[in-house]
Amino acid sequence: MFPSVTKATSKTLTEAMESSNSTYKLYYFNVHGRGEIFRILWAYGGAKWEELPIDWPAEKKLTPFQCVPVVYETTPDGTVLQICETEVIERYLAKKFNLLGKNEWEQLQIEQIQSSTEGTQYAYHLQVVKGDFEKRAENFRKFYDEHLTRFIEVHENHLKNNGSNGFYVGESLSLADIKATIFIDRMTFLRPKDVQEVVFSAEKTPNLWKVRENVHAHPNIAEWKNSQRHKELSVNTHKTLNF
Ligand SMILES: N[C@@H](CCC(=O)N[C@@H](CS)C(=O)NCC(=O)O)C(=O)O
The missing domain is CATH 1.20.1050.10 (Glutathione S-transferase Yfyf (Class Pi); Chain A, domain 2)
Structure with a gap:
């Protein structure tokens, strides 16, 4: 089942952004597809990630946008963030791993x-x-x-x-x-x-x-x-x- 998510604020996000020891869960199909870039970004950043089991379309309505991918980030203090929409997730991870430019x-x-x-x-x-x-x-x-x-x-x-x-x-x-x-x-x-x-x-x-x-x-x-x-x-x- 899905991880229970922390009710987040801007402060929660800032703290997660600064956490280099977060772990990740990917809810996506068993293909490269839209998940490929996250897997590469996690590999690049040396992050730990795992894949959540998926039962689609039974779980479709349980996701925030009724589509995959959905990413869960767990920070060392136990905060769990849920992040959706491919390009948003890409930018978020890229920023964490210093792949979004110097300015x-x-x-x-x-x-x-x-x-x-x-x-x-x-x-x-x-x-x-x-x-x-x-x-x-x-x-x-x-x-x-x-x-x-x-x-x-x-x-x-x-x-x-x-x-x-x-x-x-x-x-x-x-x-x-x-x-x-x-x-x-x-x-x-x-x-x-x-x-x-x-x-x-x-x-x-x-x-x-x-x-x-x-x-x-x-x-x-x-x-x-x-x-x-x-x-x-x-x-x-x-x-x-x-x-
Ligand atoms: N706007 C979404 C689109 C995601 C999307 O199209 N996901 C497809 C899989 S690649 C999906 O959920 N397909 C299953 C369905 O729509 O039931 C994003 O950028 O992540």
Whole structure:
């Protein structure tokens, strides 16, 4: 069942934000999906997390927004916070793990990239992943023309403007880099079988590729991606989405 949640105030949130020893519970399906980025952020931050059992749709109405993911954070003093909505959770965790920039301007730039990537990724989800199975290759081509070309042009430019150092903002890893890397990897991982085209590579998208390399080079992230649980999630994601 769900953890009992503390009636929180702004002070509770500030204290949780400052707690580096919190533990987390993820209520989500047994796939990468929207949970993937939290798992990577927790791995990056060296945090402990576990997955709650899920009985869907029976429990749907018991969640605050009638959808998943829902994250529970337990601080060392026993406070339990409930946090919902994917991008809000991403920003919250990124802030905790110092992945949301060194100042408000950097934060704004990181959030722009987060939002742009989320929009493109969601279009892929609707058009290709959830689109007509028989027309996946055709839908991929449409997605490529309608969304991907722009994504690549715009993001390569942003990265060039930051000095082509493999980071979207400044000189260190941020939520923007992790978000884009997940999208790049997903385009390979969830590519229709009859689409051969390589979209992202060191030759075709050098700046995005560098970002991906920087994210993959982080030892905690690399360890998570090599873990047994990550493999299980990959298998189950392919099975669930018919790839
Ligand atoms: N606005 C929500 C959307 C979440 C969402 O679409 N969740 C899907 C799973 S990825 C869901 O709950 N599907 C089950 C359902 O709607 O019954 C967010 O950003 O977290």
